[in-house]
Amino acid sequence: MRAVRGRGTGTDGGGAAVEVVDVGEVPGVPGADREIELVAAGICGSDLGYLAMGSTLLLGHELAGVGADGAAYAVEAVFGCGTCAQCAAGHRNRCAEVHLRVPGMTIDGGMAERYAVPASALVPLPDGLPVRDACLVEPSAVAWRAARIAGVVPGSRVAVVGGGAIGLLAVAAAQALGADEVALSARRAERVEAGRRLGATVLPSGSAGSPGPQGSPAAGYDVVIDAAGTAGALADAVGLLAPGGTLSIAALHEGDLPLAFLPAFLKEVRVVMSMAYGADEHGVRDVDAAAGMLAARPDIAAAVVTHRFPLEDAAEAFRVAADRSTGAIKVVVEP
Incomplete structure (x- = not known):
């Protein structure tokens, strides 16, 4: 199975900082019970930051793919302990242990052909949102929460x-x-x-x-x-x-x-x-609201996604994402 790993060089996050590697098993979150076949993974500024800090983990948390049931999903990529009061209330972003499960920084991320996550992290895609654009659900949830709680x-x-x-x-x-x-x-x-x-x-x-x-x-x-x-x-x-x-x-x-x-x-x-995303007072997850927003407006993905690369060209994808002279806004890797 192919995946994108940081090389530990501590560079500015460009293409020289990553490599496509073969991994022996499906990477995933501790306690994961579902696997998805990845269709799209966005490159986030956080990924570039982890590379600059010398990450040697698999990268990627802006993820979308297809589950074993054939349904399309995005991933709510904030992973708390799952048992504390904050997690129970839908605020995994406030969990005291959330820093232990940060894809690309403290655990392997999902820029791979397959990735394993808890069932609770799956975000069913509404009609009108193509799975190749659904890697925008995660950053859209960040933006949604920032506007909502303000x-x-x-x-x-x-x-x-x-x-x-x-x-x-x-x-x-x-x-x-x-x-x-x-x-x-x-x-x-x-x-x-x-x-x-x-x-x-x-x-x-x-x-x-x-x-x-x-x-x-x-x-x-x-x-x-x-x-x-x-x-x-x-x-x-x-x-x-x-x-x-x-x-x-x-x-x-x-x-x-x-x-x-x-x-x-x-x-x-x-x-x-506004730290990442969680749920509102009615229990509606920011990721679900974000998915609905993207489904209602296909022009959002068209305006924000500027580059797409196959997994084997991940080094070039990261080079483009790190170099502002390329005109990149959101660069997507497609396993």
């Missing part, structure tokens, strides 16, 4: 800072939750264009407080989602918020949070952290 509701005005896959999927999530307007601040031309294709109002990068496209103030959004993970993005996000607005942080920040206190304080900004 309080995006019909009538909200929302801005997203950062035009990578999570940022673009956050645009779509805010729209699906009923926002009246969704704006995007992105730096690279291909990401700006993808935002336009999704129907976002495009803001110039670093435009907090400057006039919008029709001369109206760009600032004044009820919710701003940080999907960039930089100090500059946080400054822009605070500048774009209306007084009393909510800053939803979906991006990873290294070290302490570089949030300028006084501008946020004067607006009485509410800050929420």
Whole structure:
């Protein structure tokens, strides 16, 4: 069985950091009781980060495939202990042991021909969502949760800072939750264009407080989602918020949070952290809501997925994903 493994080189996550290897058994999550035949696996920025840290594990957590029953599934790739109160409530992302089961970092991931997971991690695909696009369910769930727990509701005005896959999927999530307007601040031309294709109002990068496209103030959004993970993005996000607005942080920040206190304080900004995905107060999983969003809008996958490679070309796929000059947004490996 072929799979994609980190070479432990500690490089920037490019193609030289991975290799396609033969493995003797189906990789999987401890306690797994179901196998899926993989159809698509997305490359996440986290995968590149694990490679930069020297990972020698199999990679991949944005997964979709077909089960032994012939049905198509995505994978809810946050694996808690399964027995604590947080797991029982559907919040495996808050499990104290979740760090022990991180695909690509602490356990083998699923960028392989087959992968084994617990039955509870399977996400049945709704009609209208092709399995080759369903690797977007996992990152879409990240974006969905960031918008949902920030309080995006019909009538909200929302801005997203950062035009990578999570940022673009956050645009779509805010729209699906009923926002009246969704704006995007992105730096690279291909990401700006993808935002336009999704129907976002495009803001110039670093435009907090400057006039919008029709001369109206760009600032004044009820919710701003940080999907960039930089100090500059946080400054822009605070500048774009209306007084009393909510800053939803979906991006990873290294070290302490570089949030300028006084501008946020004067607006009485509410800050929420959104870590991966879980379930809402009614028990609806973010992954299921995300799958429904993707099924309803095939244009999301068309805008976000820019490159697809067969498994044997995984090294080239990772090179393209790590090199922003390629125009890559979401790169998919197809076993």
